[in-house]
Amino acid sequence: MEQVRNRLIVALDFASMAEVRELVESLGDAVSYYKVGMQLFYGVGMECLTYLREKGKDVFLDLKMHDIPNTVAQGAASLTRLGVAMINVQASGGPAMMRAAAEQVAETAASLNIPRPKLIAVTVLTSMNDTEWAALRSATSISEQVVHLAKLAQDAGLDGVVASPQEAEQIRKVCGEDFAIVTPGVRPQGSALNDQSRVATPVDALQAGAHYLVIGRPITKAENPRAAALSILEEMRKA
Numbered sequence: 001m002e003q004v005r006n007r008l009i010v011a012l013d014f015a016s017m018a019e020v021r022e023l024v025e026s027l028g029d030a031v032s033y034y035k036v037g038m039q040l041f042y043g044v045g046m047e048c049l050t051y052l053r054e055k056g057k058d059v060f061l062d063l064k065m066h067d068i069p070n071t072v073a074q075g076a077a078s079l080t081r082l083g084v085a086m087i088n089v090q091a092s093g094g095p096a097m098m099r100a101a102a103e104q105v106a107e108t109a110a111s112l113n114i115p116r117p118k119l120i121a122v123t124v125l126t127s128m129n130d131t132e133w134a135a136l137r138s139a140t141s142i143s144e145q146v147v148h149l150a151k152l153a154q155d156a157g158l159d160g161v162v163a164s165p166q167e168a169e170q171i172r173k174v175c176g177e178d179f180a181i182v183t184p185g186v187r188p189q190g191s192a193l194n195d196q197s198r199v200a201t202p203v204d205a206l207q208a209g210a211h212y213l214v215i216g217r218p219i220t221k222a223e224n225p226r227a228a229a230l231s232i233l234e235e236m237r238k239a
Ligand SMILES: O=C(O)c1cc(=O)[nH]c(=O)n1[C@@H]1O[C@H](COP(=O)(O)O)[C@@H](O)[C@H]1O
Pocket: 011, 013, 035, 037, 062, 122, 124, 125, 126, 127, 162, 163, 184, 185, 186, 194, 196, 214, 215, 216, 217, 218
């Protein structure tokens, strides 16, 4: 179980610390890696990071930075100082922005003598379907664009990407084994899709080459979150 536990990232999409504490306590040692996104971080700030650090948990701080290169690079430096395990930018910010962020993360971590957080790029959101995609008037298909952005991110010095499990195999082929593939849009058989579109089961996501599975509501909204997490971990172990 240990092998798969650090590959499951549970999304703490909550507004309050009371909800975070309740969930993290109930999951206990079943889960060691959590994602803190905009709802929680904008709502409670540093308190959630301090709490998760005290609990000995790893944190993916998902703030999806997107701005001019200098602004994102300095934002990435600030997030590096927080000592989290993973941070992200939007790949659509472009190669210069991603390169500036990667360089600044490395420089900041080295100057503080702390481990460098993994810096990853969001490609095309897993909620995006063909109709939504057509509205953006992109000339390529979603999967072509995801793989293209993954290659741009890798060339810019990033550690990996966020993509749907449906694109993981193609990313793996183009970017190789060491480039991290983080996949939300994971739904155990029979789970509600909610607002996700490009989804797969935990087994299919891992078999396609995903390194990390980001899962929120199938665990956090389950009647028994610990049982839901353990069942997903068991499925992951078999894969
Ligand atoms: O960057 C992300 O984490 C992300 C990218 C993406 O393309 N799709 C996506 O769902 N996410 C996040 O992954 C989590 C998925 O949550 P559930 O749909 O509840 O499992 C949410 O916190 C989203 O913000």
